[in-house]
Amino acid sequence: MLIHNADVATIFNQIADLLEIKSDNPFRVRAYRNAARTLNALTSSVQTMVAEKRDLTDLPGIGVDLAGKIVEIVTTGTCALREQLHRQFPPSVHELLTVPGLGPKRVNTLYRQRNIRTLDQLYSSAHNGQIRNIPGFGVRAEQRILEALRTQQSKKKRYRLDLAESIAGSLLEYLRAPGDIKKIEIAGSIRRRQETVGDLDILISSSRPRLIIQRFVKFEGVTQILTQGITRASVVLRQGMQVDLRVVSNDSFGAALHYFTGSKSHSIAVRTLAQKRGLKMNEYGVFSGTRRIASETEAAVFQAVGLPYIEPELRENRGEFAAAQSGKLPQLIHLADLAGDLHSHTKASNGRNSLREMAIEAKKRGLSYLAITDHSRSLTVAHGLNAEGLTRQMDEIDQLNTELGLKLLKGCEVEINEDGTLDLPDSILERLDIVVAAVHSKFGLSRERQTKRILRAMDHPCFTLLAHPSGRLILEREPYDVDMQQIILHARQRGCFLELNAQPSRLDLTDTYCMMAKSEGVLISVNSDAHSIFDFDNLRFGIGQARRGWLEKKDVLNTLSIAQLLLSISHSGK
DNA sequence: AGAGGTGCCTCTGAAGATACTCCTATCTT
Numbered sequence: 001m002l003i004h005n006a007d008v009a010t011i012f013n014q015i016a017d018l019l020e021i022k023s024d025n026p027f028r029v030r031a032y033r034n035a036a037r038t039l040n041a042l043t044s045s046v047q048t049m050v051a052e053k054r055d056l057t058d059l060p061g062i063g064v065d066l067a068g069k070i071v072e073i074v075t076t077g078t079c080a081l082r083e084q085l086h087r088q089f090p091p092s093v094h095e096l097l098t099v100p101g102l103g104p105k106r107v108n109t110l111y112r113q114r115n116i117r118t119l120d121q122l123y124s125s126a127h128n129g130q131i132r133n134i135p136g137f138g139v140r141a142e143q144r145i146l147e148a149l150r151t152q153q154s155k156k157k158r159y160r161l162d163l164a165e166s167i168a169g170s171l172l173e174y175l176r177a178p179g180d181i182k183k184i185e186i187a188g189s190i191r192r193r194q195e196t197v198g199d200l201d202i203l204i205s206s207s208r209p210r211l212i213i214q215r216f217v218k219f220e221g222v223t224q225i226l227t228q229g230i231t232r233a234s235v236v237l238r239q240g241m242q243v244d245l246r247v248v249s250n251d252s253f254g255a256a257l258h259y260f261t262g263s264k265s266h267s268i269a270v271r272t273l274a275q276k277r278g279l280k281m282n283e284y285g286v287f288s289g290t291r292r293i294a295s296e297t298e299a300a301v302f303q304a305v306g307l308p309y310i311e312p313e314l315r316e317n318r319g320e321f322a323a324a325q326s327g328k329l330p331q332l333i334h335l336a337d338l339a340g341d342l343h344s345h346t347k348a349s350n351g352r353n354s355l356r357e358m359a360i361e362a363k364k365r366g367l368s369y370l371a372i373t374d375h376s377r378s379l380t381v382a383h384g385l386n387a388e389g390l391t392r393q394m395d396e397i398d399q400l401n402t403e404l405g406l407k408l409l410k411g412c413e414v415e416i417n418e419d420g421t422l423d424l425p426d427s428i429l430e431r432l433d434i435v436v437a438a439v440h441s442k443f444g445l446s447r448e449r450q451t452k453r454i455l456r457a458m459d460h461p462c463f464t465l466l467a468h469p470s471g472r473l474i475l476e477r478e479p480y481d482v483d484m485q486q487i488i489l490h491a492r493q494r495g496c497f498l499e500l501n502a503q504p505s506r507l508d509l510t511d512t513y514c515m516m517a518k519s520e521g522v523l524i525s526v527n528s529d530a531h532s533i534f535d536f537d538n539l540r541f542g543i544g545q546a547r548r549g550w551l552e553k554k555d556v557l558n559t560l561s562i563a564q565l566l567l568s569i570s571h572s573g574k
Numbered sequence: 575a576g577a578g579g580t581g582c583c584t585c586t587g588a589a590g591a592t593a594c595t596c597c598t599a600t601c602t603t
Contacts, residue, residue, distance in 0.1 A: 027586055031575035034587095063576045101593090103600050138595060188603075201603075227601085229592055234601090244602070246591095259589090262603040271588040282589050283603085 002447075002481075003047050003074045009036035011079055012066075017094055018085040020104040021111075034061040037265075039070075041318065043512050044485055047074040092118045098156075100226070101144050109136055123149045151224070156198060157240055160474055161541060162504035164190055164197035167239055172202070174219055181206050182250045187260035191312045193544030195474055195507045199242035203260045209247035216245050252284045254297035259283035266315040273321070274305045281305065313547040332547040333526075335540050337559045340369035343413065343436050343467060343499065343527035344535075348393055349374035350382035352532040355396055355408075361533035363406040369562045371409035372397065373436045376423040378415045385412070387428040394431065407562050409433040413467060418442045420456025422463075429462040434569055436499070436527075438467035439480065447481040454482065455490050464569050465497035465525050465557070468508040476505070484513050491522045497557050497569075500526045500549075502542025503535075514549025523568075524549075525557040 016032035019025075038061045039046060049056060056067035073079050089111060096107045096119065110116040113134055116125055122145060125131055131142040159167070168186055176184060181204050185191070188201030206212050209231045216233055217225050226234040232246045248256040259267055260283070274281035279288055285295030286304040294304035302309050307324050311332055314320040323329045345351030346358055353361070355372060362370040372393065375384035385393065390412060397408045411434040415423035422429065422437060429435055437457050445453065457463060469487065470479035491498055498517055501508045509517065509524065517524055526542040528535055546556065553559045560568060 025575075028575045030587075034576080057576095061576065065575065101600070105599060136595075136597095136599080140594065144593095199602095227592055232591060232602090234592095246602095259603055264603050265587080267589090267603050268587045275588075280589085284590095 001077055003077065005039040005042055005046050008046060008070055008073050009039040011073055011082055012036040012039070012069075014094060015079070015082050015085065017097055017104070018082075018089055021089060021093065021097075021108045022085070023104070023108065031061065031066070035066050038062060041512060043516055045483075046070055050074050090117045095119055096122060099145060099148050101141065101148065106136060109134060119149060156242075158196040158198050158475065159239075159241060160504055161190065161193065161195055161197055161544075164200065164241070167237065167241060168200050168202070171200070171219060171221065171237075171243065175202070175204065175212070175216065178215070180208055180211065183253055185257060187257055188244075188262060191261045192263065192315060193313050193541075193548055195504075195510075195545065199244060201260050202243065202245045203253070203256055204245065204247045205250040205253045205256075206247055207249065212247045213245065246283075248283070250296075252295045254299070255281075255285045255295040255301050256283045258298045258301050261312050261315065263316050265317040266320070269317050269321060270302075270305060270307070273307070277305060279305065311547065313544065314550065316548075330550045330552050333543060333551050333553050333556055333559070335543045336366070337553045337556070338367065338526060338539060338543070339561060340367050340371070340407075340558045340565065341528050341530070341536070341539070342371040342409070342411070342434060342465065342525050342558050343373050343501070344370055344530040345374050345413075346372060346393075348389065349379075349384055350531060355393070356400060357533055358530065359400055359404050359406055359408055361536060363404065365536050365539075367406065367536075369407040369409060369565070371411040371434045371436070373411035373413040373434070376412055376414045378417070378423045379440055384415070384423075387424060390424070390428055390432075411436055411464075413438050415440060416453060416457040418445070418453065420453040422457060422460055426462070429460075432462065433566070434464045435460075435462045436465055436467045437463055439471055443471060443477075443480040445480070447483060450480055451483040451486055454487055458487075458490055458494050458496055463494075463496055465499050466491070467499045467527075467529070468501040468506050469498050469513070470508050470510070472508055473505050474507065479508075485516065488513070488517050488520050488522055491517075492520050497523050497525050500524050500542055500546055501529050502526055502538040502540075502545075503529050504538065504541045507541060507545045509545075509549070511545055511548035514546060514551055518549065518551060518555050523557040524551060524555060527558070 012032045013036045016029045019029045038059055050071050056062050056070055057064060069079055093111055096102055114125060116122050126142050126145045131137050132139045183205040185203050187203050189197045204212055213233045217228055217235055221237045222235045223238050224236040234242060234244045236242050246260060271281045274286060279286055285292040286301055294300040299309045308329060310320050310324055341362060344358055346355045347353060359370060375382040377384045377386040394410045397410050401408055410432050412432055413436045416437050416439050417423060472479035498509055514524055526546050528538045530536050
């Protein structure tokens with residue numbers, strides 16, 4: 001049975017929830033949650049590690065006991081502790097926690113005192129007015145539960161970064177309009193450029209918080225007001241997305257922005273650090289006793305606790321503190337560092353614009369080279385090109401290269417066949433400047449076969465880089481099962497490259513694999529995969545993901561000048 | 575339950591706003 005790290009993490013989180021409902025030792029609860037987080041961030045498969053008899057206690061937050069439970073789960077698929085807890089609390093009790101306003105204490109009360117085990121039972125109890133008499137509950141709590149269950153609010157969705165940004169756009173415009181706002185910023189996971197967003201966090205500095213809050217909750221897109229206080233409010237928008245707004249005074253904007261940007265675990269770590277220095281830190285500033293010593297800017301806040309400025313994309317408590325303290329924070333790549341783009345389409349296959357239009361637009365965006373990489377023949381749904389079509393396109397590129405001040409590279413997004421061969425004959429591949437190879441079929445192969453397929457493709461002397469290496473579509477399609485570590489190691493040996501596809505629906509490689517590639521010295525190409533002239537906008541999403549992966553200019557292939565690039569990709573095997 | 579220092583014990587993830595019910599639970603980064 002195939003058990004993913006996420007499966008083990010889910011079981012650990014379930015155990016943590018149940019222990020919490022049981023009011024067990026809070027540190028024990030945290031230990032299970034920490035272990036779950038470790039497993040979710042881990043790039044190597046824990047099941048493989050068990051098979052290879054690796055020592056799991058080397059992992060942070062995993063000791064003898066939890067290592068034993070991991071072995072138990074990856075071999076049996078379940079865990080005796082969870083089964084035991086399920087005898088005390090039926091599995092369905094767990095879902096009561098998803099109702100906003102219900103935490104472990106109240107869920108415990110509901111089960112122990114009223115034997116409420118399911119959302120249906122909760123609904124009918126609330127409907128019959130039986131909740132209001134339970135100690136710790138009241139009429140308002142009862143109404144809130146009914147409301148939440150009616151609107152399915154417990155099913156918290158996540159949204160793709162690009163969608164979340166566009167929803168935020170109109171709201172920001174509305175908030176800004178009257179002009180009584182000094183500063184306004186989107187914080188939270190959008191600012192950290194996380195690939196999906198759960199809710200919008202907006203921070204405003206103004207001397208009139210009440211007015212701002214009142215206007216906020218009257219925005220025409222608001223369908224529900226969750227909380228409304230003097231300095232903060234939470235609403236739900238028509239699209240289902242929750243928005244949290246916080247208003248502070250101008251002089252504490254930096255401290256509030258740091259707090260509101262998160263991540264949660266980063267914030268906690270910084271506050272702990274402040275504590276160790278005898279300081280106190282909250283969203284109003286850093287305090288020595290009652291004296292505020294920093295608050296206006298994030299840089300000042302970091303400085304007050306002895307840290308250099310840490311970029312939002314690094315704030316995940318994934319090593320940024322160790323790096324900061326040893327002066328080894330990366331100089332993260334910027335959009336302007338990109339010299340070219342190595343993956344784009346024209347209407348010769350499934351793009352919308354002509355070769356010339358794409359080239360002109362790329363030049364307008366400040367790029368000095370663009371690889372044209374239309375699909376190859378067997379991807380018929382995308383009107384893939386055969387040898388003849390590609391030859392014709394190459395002639396056209398030769399012509400354009402004489403008249404445009406931008407270098408067009410002859411390329412192709414070539415299908416990797418099931419057996420790892422490439423979709424076009426060597427005679428044509430050899431004439432290309434760049435071969436972007438990709439898997440678009442047979443996603444269901446076993447891990448071994450999928451990995452072998454890609455490794456074989458990489459061994460082709462013309463192979464330049466692997467497009468969207470995991471094949472995932474964010475919130476739509478899981479990645480295919482592949483040993484990414486082996487692919488990265490092979491890329492290093494073979495001297496070829498991996499793509500970070502910048503389409504907001506892909507962002508593939510993921511941040512953690514970017515880190516792995518960087519540590520192995522494998523360069524990443526941040527590519528738009530543009531199918532129209534507008535899609536060069538994708539690049540900024542790709543750069544966001546690259547920055548989350550700690551990538552610097554030197555780690556990214558397409559920051560090289562055209563001369564250096566041609567040298568690098570010709571060394572990749574041809 | 576883990577980590578770290580010592581061989582069993584101590585410490586471990588901050589801080590505040592809001593809503594609710596009656597003193598605290600929940601939510602947020």
